[in-house]
Amino acid sequence: MEILSAFLEHVRQQRRLADNTVEAYGHDLRRFFGFLEEHLGQEVAIKIFRHLHASDIRAFLASRRREGLSDASIARVLSAIKTFYHWLDNHHGIENPEIAFLQGPKRGARLPRPVSIAAARDMIETADAFAEEPWVAARDAAVLTLLYGGGLRISEALGLNGDAVPAPERLRITGKGGKTRIVPLIPAVRQAMGEYARLCPYPLTKETPFFYGVRGKRLQAAIVQKNVQVLRGALGLPETATPHALRHAFATHLLSHGADLRAIQTLLGHASLSTTQVYTGVDSERLRAVHKAAHPRA
Missing domain, CATH: 1.10.150.130 (Tyrosine recombinase, N-terminal domain)
Structure with missing residues (x-):
């Protein structure tokens, strides 16, 4: 026709x-x-x-x-x-x-796909394996530790300035829409950030980036994503194991260990609780899988 x-x-x-x-x-x-x-x-x-x-x-x-x-x-x-x-x-x-005025079928919200606790640990512990310089190795480990241990978006982590050292117990983060939140930093995160800061060859002040690329400019998300792609191949992880999957893991692992949903909302910087509630679906899926695998009549 x-x-x-x-x-x-x-x-x-x-x-x-x-x-x-x-x-x-x-x-x-x-x-x-x-x-x-x-x-x-x-x-x-x-x-x-x-x-x-x-x-x-x-x-x-x-x-x-x-x-x-x-x-x-x-x-x-x-x-x-x-x-x-x-x-x-x-x-x-x-x-x-x-x-x-015709409308298509409503599509259910796609559940976040976090990495497992073991996969998150393996990614962080292996992050420094492919870097040629010690400070870059420490940087890569610190970035992933911050995403998983603090629940930061990759843009939030890479937007930090050099006055983030020494790493405080509570870090002030400016997220989407200019909304500010306070993120507690567990000792493992502070230690990783401190080790990177100790080895970093570039100045760390409130006017400089905290995470540097090898050429002395602010580290770009594409470099972190490329590094994680290499890690996926080395560890045999699925393509869903991305930097953002570590933030998803932060939320789902807190939820599965009894954290309050409102608290997780605050930590993630979500404007609406409904955004955070998608993680209850992830946890429900995990519980069903555990039940099916473990129940003698399943």
């Missing part, structure tokens, strides 16, 4: 969508057009799109659901249809207000 070819050419050339996305749009819309021909009993022409009802789109989505499509796939199909209609409106003056 010429109109479909023109639309796909537009999203490929003008919107510069990825080839896989364009291919998925084409597949979904061909299925949509085929459904309409059968559903309406007529050949699909551009004029019919002005008069389609939301119920027609829902009937198509229901047919795809019966074929076994997941919520995510249904949402993708609806996105393709809405993008097509947006193009029809802009390029052919075909407007259909009913389509704009």
Whole structure:
């Protein structure tokens, strides 16, 4: 159909969508057009799109659901249809207000994927194994220790200035939205930070970074992520073992050891308790796995 070819050419050339996305749009819309021909009993022409009802789109989505499509796939199909209609409106003056109000299935919140206690320990203990200089080794270990032991975001850790030494018992952190919180530092974190500070060849003052890259500039998140990627390969950990997974681990391991959810919210700097509550889902999944593995009747 010429109109479909023109639309796909537009999203490929003008919107510069990825080839896989364009291919998925084409597949979904061909299925949509085929459904309409059968559903309406007529050949699909551009004029019919002005008069389609939301119920027609829902009937198509229901047919795809019966074929076994997941919520995510249904949402993708609806996105393709809405993008097509947006193009029809802009390029052919075909407007259909009913389509704009269609909503896809609500997708459940994706649970955080923390590393295990053993994996967190192994990552921290092995962090210094691939550095060529002692101060870089101490730096890498200190960064990961701070993420896991303090629950910091990687941007928060790398945003610290040199006046973070000597490491205090309570560290003031400015997080998202400029919100400030106080993070207690356990002895292991303070020790790791102190060892790095002792070996660091660059000045550490309130005007300088605390974590340096090898060229004397503030350490970048991409370097930490690359180092963790190497660690994953060395330790045989999954791709979900990222720097941010250490922050997730901080929260879930506190929760599993009896910490109060409100306290964890404060430590993480979450504005809403509902954001922190996702970790209860992680802990529930862990408990179910333990029950299934240990119960004699499971």
